[in-house]
Amino acid sequence: MSRLSRLLRPRSIAVLGSGWALNVIEQCRAMGFAGPVWPVHPTRAQIGGLDCYRSLADLPGVPDATFIGVNRHATLEVVRELSAMGAGGAICFASGWQEAGEADLQAGLVAAAGDMPVLGPNCYGLINYLDGALLWPDQHGGRRVERGVALLSQSSNIVINLTMQARGLPVAYVACLGNAAQVGLTELAGELLADPRVTALGLYVEGIGDAPGFAALAERAAKAGKGIVCIKSGKTEQSRQAAQSHTASLAGGGAASSAFLRQAGVAEVASPDALIETLKIFHVHGPYLGPRLCSLSCSGGEAGLVADLAAPAGLEFPPVPGPVAAHLSGILGPIVAIANPLDYHTFIWGDGPRTTDVFSTMLAAYDAGIFIIDPPRPDRCDPSSFLPALTAIEAAQAATGKPAFPVSSLSENFDEDLAIAMMARGVAPLMGLEAALPALKAVQRPAARPGWRPLPALPVRPVRLLDEAEAKARLASAGIAVPQGVTAADLPGLAARTHALAGPFALKGLGFAHKTEAGAVRLNLVSLEGQAEIPGATGYLAEEMVTGALAELLVGLRRDPVYGATVTLGLGGTMAELLADTVTLVLPVTGDEVNEALRRLRLWPLLDGYRGRAVADSGAVVAAVLALQDMIQADDRLEEIEINPLMVRARGAIAADAVIWEAET
Known part of the structure; x- marks a missing residue:
């Protein structure tokens, strides 16, 4: 016990x-x-x-x-x-x-x-709907169940609202954390998931106090076949170092928490509606769903609506395979254009065997299928004409072993009693396209890397800025390429040393976190003769200009007070924050994970030979990230390392600019 x-x-x-x-x-x-x-x-x-x-x-x-x-x-x-x-x-x-x-x-x-x-x-307390035990001082919308999902929230009102759902979701437990002074999120969530009658866990949280412990919990849940879905609030809060670097600005707010949840294998959604629909999928089908979806409806308008709403949700509908298309065309006739999403028209409406054949044939070619259906409201209409289609959906799932989701276009267009009955038979109706589609995307997340845990978090501490010359010396010692350069305390001394460099030159004033904004960068100089002093500079750096770059990236690693440390990858240069094309990961990461993150960037085609361009050396980017990771893991004093830009060539990559912050000793 x-x-x-x-x-x-x-x-x-x-x-x-x-x-x-x-x-x-x-x-x-x-x-x-x-x-x-x-x-x-x-x-x-x-x-x-x-x-x-x-x-x-x-x-x-x-x-x-x-x-x-x-x-x-x-x-x-x-x-x-x-x-x-x-x-x-x-x-x-x-x-x-x-x-x-x-x-x-x-x-x-x-x-x-x-x-x-x-x-x-x-x-507020807790509700145990399995055993009928309540330590709860208010109304709620739940009922006794034999098995179901658990809801755990740091907000009492949010979880009360979730109990009022009329979507057929069986809820086994409701629990609130409040201030979590003694029993925290990880301990309580682990105890709820350990109950064999609990099928999945839904969370509304403001913070995750024990990130390594929570990652271990998520791994145990996945092994037990139980999914976790989370709404993480407070994402708009700026992080503690947002003024110090591009990385801090781009990786602040919710980027780190979303990265952590993804790498821990936890589904993340933005709304209570999507949370409920995701839990229904988990309850019936388990924690993961394949990415290949098909969509079927008896209306071209519905098919178009699905396609339009699916794109922002990140869902794709692969084309119908040739043999499947031929079989469907034979059933539906020449008027019906075979596509995915499929508008199968109403020629087979009410014909149970033919409808089952169409649904089963389409579903068998995919990982899962959504079937748009809005049964008429039973209090004013007769929904009996929709029963053959609903029966065919269940039959298609049984015949193929693939999840088949009846999906209503509006959340209120699926009767609760009907949803409860179908859930009990192992079919999960999803209510409202705008909630169903994000839920379907959320359950397609990748599984966590076995044994992955974030780095230990360090306390917030005062930091100091290393000048660019010292920062680049650190990078060079870690095996990261930097431009040839010389330093001096003043411009005349610097000019005297540039004979060892090949022009054109980049001239930089040292001692600035944001050199461009301070006017401390001058590029493509043939000579340093006649250059004016840079106000506020503590010294000067002259470097050979980097040529032959196919792309400019931002690569930034920084400590995080909750998740240990993060790496942010994205489009670099002076407009990095404006374009905000970034992906954040929580350390530690593997080369494969860095490679996959690069492919999630909108700029990836520029690295991959877009329109006949040369292919950039993404392997050099991966090597640089792993070298930076080694640096921050080996030296607890390092607080933040940013390369912006990392100039990526056809072969190799060079850190054209670098900033390092380290803890004051």
Whole structure:
């Protein structure tokens, strides 16, 4: 038995407070909780028709789970007493802790709890729909189930809203983290997923406190055939070093968290609608779905709508194979143009065997299929004419072993009772194209690399800027090519040393993080004679101009206070932030992963011989990234390394500009 077992699956519940305790009692009664519920109140005789106990010491037994609905100061003593008596765990409902600037009060709560698990504080609680146990002080939209998904949220209101869904998703658990003072995201999520009755996990989180632990959890879930899908909030917040480099600006906000989730094998969506639809796919079909989709509808308008909405979602519909097209044409006749998405018209509408043949033939050639269907609303219409098509969808899935998704164009156009019945038979109706398509894309994510864990995160610390000459010396020692150059304290001294270089030259003032913005870069100089001093420069660097470049890339590595360290790849130069064509990965990475990331850039065709251009040496880019990774892993002082631009040639790549920040000693 784990330390959270009694709290999540209690056989006895104690409730403290007055109005909040009454709500918990009523919710347990409505859900049919079989165990005793013990209200504790010093002056009330009854709450919710149940006799009250004057104190915890008067209880007839030690409660497995306790809902504490009293003020924050009284909560401390209650938690201390529960821990001393060996209670199984508690929900701390009151607010006014660290989120209100009371960090010491929250630390006191953790100390009072000792080994007893506590959810919160500032936490609504949990609902166990499997066993009918609720420590929940409000209404909810769920019902008893035998198996289903778990919902875990740092926002109580968000998860309440999710319970109100009418889309046929069976929910097994609802849990809130609140301030997560003691029980954190990884521990609670792991305990929920460990229940064999739980099929998948949906998350709404503001932060991931233990990135390596969460990555390990995601790997265990995948091995158990359970998918995790996440909405990560707070993506617009600028990162802590956004003013220091292009990398910090481009990799800030949500780029690092999205990269982490992707590499950990966790699906990410942007809306509660897509979260629910993704969970339905996971519940029925498991954590992964192949990328080859087909779409079938009986309307050209629907087929066009699917194609238009699928493109922004990143979904593609491969062409219909020749033999499949021939068979379909034989059934549907010469008027129907065989394509994917397929408009099969209404010639076979109501003909169950022919519809099943068309659906099965198309689906067999793909990884999964979506079937656009909006059954008429049963309260005003007769939906019976749609039953042959719905039956054919189920039959196609059974015949091919491929997932077949009935998809309504509007979320409200699929009756909840019908969705529940189909889910129970192993078919997942998806409701609303704008939610279904992102969900289908989310489950196509790549599996995590076995054993992948992010680098340990380091605390935020003061940093200093290395000048470009020193930065490039570091790069050169790591095996990264840099231009030939010379340095001097002043321009006359620099001019005297340029005889060793082949012109034209690049002249740079040292000591600037953003040289272009400071006017500290002068390019294509034949001579340094007559050049004016650069205000604010701490010294000067002259280099041979880099020629023959086919592309200019930005390559930036930086420490991250949550995810350890990241690498950002993208279009470089002075317009890097304006164009924002970047991909971010969380370290450590392999060469294959860097190569795959390059192919996700919009600029990839420029590297790959676009319109007859020479092919750039992407292998040199990969080698540079891995060398930088070795640098940051070997030296904890390195905070950020940016090459912008990395000039990529047909053979080789040269760091034309470099910035390094390291921790102050």
